[in-house]
Amino acid sequence: MMLILPSLPGLVAKKLHIQLAHVEAGLRSGDRNMPE
Structure with a gap:
């Protein structure tokens, strides 16, 4: 079993x-008034 840490890539x-970009998936809560 291989364990890959989230920060490793x-x-x-x-x-x-190599340049990377992080894109958010959107609202997880569904509440537009709640800040993320």
């Missing part, structure tokens, strides 16, 4: 000088 991309 970001660290590898930084080391290889």
Whole structure:
């Protein structure tokens, strides 16, 4: 079984000088008045 830490792909991309982008999926709560 291989354990991959969530930050590992970001660290590898930084080391290889690859730019990454993070895109949010949208409202998780469904409440537009609640700040995220």
